Amino acid sequence: MQESAPLQQELERLRREIHYHNYRYHVLDAPLISDAEYDRLMERLKAIEADHPEWITPDSPTQRAGSAPLDRFVKVRHPAPILSLANAFDANGVRAWMERIIKVDERARTANFVVEPKIDGLTVVLTYRNGVFVQGATRGDGEVGEDITANLRTVKALPLRIPVNSDGPRVPDDFVVRGEAFITLQDFDALNRRLQDAGEKTYLNPRNTAAGSLRQLDPALTASRPLTLYVYQIVAADGPTPATQWELLQYLKALGFPVAGEISLQPDLEAAIAACQAIGEKRDTLAYEVDGTVIKINDLNLAAELGFVGKDPRGAIAFKFPAREVTTRLNGIGVNVGRTGVLTPYAILEPVEIGGVVVKQATLHNFDYIAEKDIRVGDRVMLKRAGDVIPYVIGPVTDARTGQEWPYQPPETCPACDQPVEHFEGEVAWYCVNAACPAQLVRNLEHFVSRGAMNIDGMGIKIVEQLAREGLVRDVADIYTLRRDDLLKLEGFAVKKVDNLLQAIENSRQQPLARLINALGIRGVGEVMAADLTAHYSDLDSLGRASADELQQIEGVGPNIAAAIVDWFAREQNQRLLAKLKAAGVWPSVAASAAASAGSQPLKNLVFVVTGMLPGFSRDGIKEYIQANGGKVTDSVSKKTSYLVVGEAPGSKLEKARELGVPILDEAALRKLVEG
Ligand code: IVH
Numbered sequence: 097m098q099e100s101a102p103l104q105q106e107l108e109r110l111r112r113e114i115h116y117h118n119y120r121y122h123v124l125d126a127p128l129i130s131d132a133e134y135d136r137l138m139e140r141l142k143a144i145e146a147d148h149p150e151w152i153t154p155d156s157p158t159q160r161a162g163s164a165p166l167d168r169f170v171k172v173r174h175p176a177p178i179l180s181l182a183n184a185f186d187a188n189g190v191r192a193w194m195e196r197i198i199k200v201d202e203r204a205r206t207a208n209f210v211v212e213p214k215i216d217g218l219t220v221v222l223t224y225r226n227g228v229f230v231q232g233a234t235r236g237d238g239e240v241g242e243d244i245t246a247n248l249r250t251v252k253a254l255p256l257r258i259p260v261n262s263d264g265p266r267v268p269d270d271f272v273v274r275g276e277a278f279i280t281l282q283d284f285d286a287l288n289r290r291l292q293d294a295g296e297k298t299y300l301n302p303r304n305t306a307a308g309s310l311r312q313l314d315p316a317l318t319a320s321r322p323l324t325l326y327v328y329q330i331v332a333a334d335g336p337t338p339a340t341q342w343e344l345l346q347y348l349k350a351l352g353f354p355v356a357g358e359i360s361l362q363p364d365l366e367a368a369i370a371a372c373q374a375i376g377e378k379r380d381t382l383a384y385e386v387d388g389t390v391i392k393i394n395d396l397n398l399a400a401e402l403g404f405v406g407k408d409p410r411g412a413i414a415f416k417f418p419a420r421e422v423t424t425r426l427n428g429i430g431v432n433v434g435r436t437g438v439l440t441p442y443a444i445l446e447p448v449e450i451g452g453v454v455v456k457q458a459t460l461h462n463f464d465y466i467a468e469k470d471i472r473v474g475d476r477v478m479l480k481r482a483g484d485v486i487p488y489v490i491g492p493v494t495d496a497r498t499g500q501e502w503p504y505q506p507p508e509t510c511p512a513c514d515q516p517v518e519h520f521e522g523e524v525a526w527y528c529v530n531a532a533c534p535a536q537l538v539r540n541l542e543h544f545v546s547r548g549a550m551n552i553d554g555m556g557i558k559i560v561e562q563l564a565r566e567g568l569v570r571d572v573a574d575i576y577t578l579r580r581d582d583l584l585k586l587e588g589f590a591v592k593k594v595d596n597l598l599q600a601i602e603n604s605r606q607q608p609l610a611r612l613i614n615a616l617g618i619r620g621v622g623e624v625m626a627a628d629l630t631a632h633y634s635d636l637d638s639l640g641r642a643s644a645d646e647l648q649q650i651e652g653v654g655p656n657i658a659a660a661i662v663d664w665f666a667r668e669q670n671q672r673l674l675a676k677l678k679a680a681g682v683w684p685s686v687a688a689s690a691a692a693s694a695g696s697q698p699l700k701n702l703v704f705v706v707t708g709m710l711p712g713f714s715r716d717g718i719k720e721y722i723q724a725n726g727g728k729v730t731d732s733v734s735k736k737t738s739y740l741v742v743g744e745a746p747g748s749k750l751e752k753a754r755e756l757g758v759p760i761l762d763e764a765a766l767r768k769l770v771e772g
Pocket of ligand 1: 180181
């Protein structure tokens, strides 16, 4: 066994190096060597261990791969209770906490605080003996948890030995830390995409995935999940540890543990509250899901002396953010008919509060989505409402099924007009193609009169609905034959209102051809496409005569749009509509519209990002407006962004733009930029 000494030294050196490079990669996100070099070190270590299995220790980097499945989890008692936190839901709740603790100990009045993100993951308790990771457990009831050591060993950010750096601080022989295991949003999305591509079931959210991955019996499966970790507390140690939370976090970092980047030390409570709010505002841009922040009294002795209320230490409080995900019962599935006849299923929900509003309905995207996610009526479903996203159903909570749920059958006829629905090649959507469908009429009218189309001022959704309901308009052409007398009979229509409306209708007759084409609402033909078409067709007669092949010669017109245009003109109702428009004198030709459409491109070379809802545009409309004027629209704010266009309820893009110093425009300022 004389030769084994140098080999054992090499083995030890390899392990040290691999641990270090692993730390650089998974904790610091700053690798020093390439993946190939890392693999080479690992291969060499594996080769030595294969020859000398007796040398394999649990803290060897090779032991992360995932050992044999367990048949059950063993219970483990924590060395000290794993406590929870009291909650506050706003700044006043935090101030009330402060008042309570000042009554217990006056010193709290002058305390400083550490603010940390409250990561939405699974609490883990990690035990190190002589610097080696020997046990990992779940929180359980706070006294006794489950031994998930084998699973946790697969988490690459978890140091198997501390300190990771040989020149790191000394660590007590018995050392127990607490942290949160989680999955980043990016890794979660990638995982779900992979599962979806493989035809497997996707996960609902990062938290459930992290918890499920750690609390299952096969470590090899855990190893395939992109789990990571942040630590924030020392639960027990048989030697000296830092006296303040801030120093403690720095100490844990120096040992090689991953610590959240969003931590800060604040001089007083108001500053701490502001720091929490700042994290709240950044919530959408963080790499991981947070459900709040935690404010901790920095002085750990004072915090300990403050004691507990039940299981909650007085020395810290959770500042919770509004929930963005809730579960509720799916009572039914309804179907909306859009302007273009597209049928969109929506969830009819047991009303539930989320992010401060009561939600009764949520989108289900399309019928394929319902089938893919296996969403059944009667299911308990997970609902999400984040940032400026409208509420949507993420999927069913299958564990909550009782057998009383039933699969959903998409309708074969339009729920509004009972005509058979149709499906177009290459699209997931189902359509009602009946132009006289009453559900479509209102939406068609709404689009026809909108700013990017015929721009009939004062004709909002209420009036459109009223006109349709009273039978005064049965298609968009009827707008031009509305009579003053009829309008005056309507509820809420005074002389002035009627005259203004009629004047606005009159003015709209002058709109150029491109706007009229857009106003017709042909599937796939928006403002930009409409303008492109007017470069080739001088009026609706010539466009209506175009064949699909001919249309496809135009840049940007693919087979689907070409087919949609031909199909639109081939329909009898639409031909009737065109005849009515012509008879009403609403028949612009390109000579008249050339000036408008071939105008200058005031937004040329400018890059725009849009956030929030603008009063005068739909989401697509604003995009088309910018593009039609020569600008470019991108999704995220960067240094290359020329302007951020901001509407109501802007998202995190606004914050980002401010950070980068990107100029901000509202709708009026944008229009000014275009109109000069
Ligand atoms: S401190 C006595 N800090 O939030 C210490 N908790 O409701 C109590 N959590 O179960 C916990 N991030 O799982 C603390 N930076 C953080 C946290 C954090 C997430 C979780 C933890 C706990 C829950 C408290």
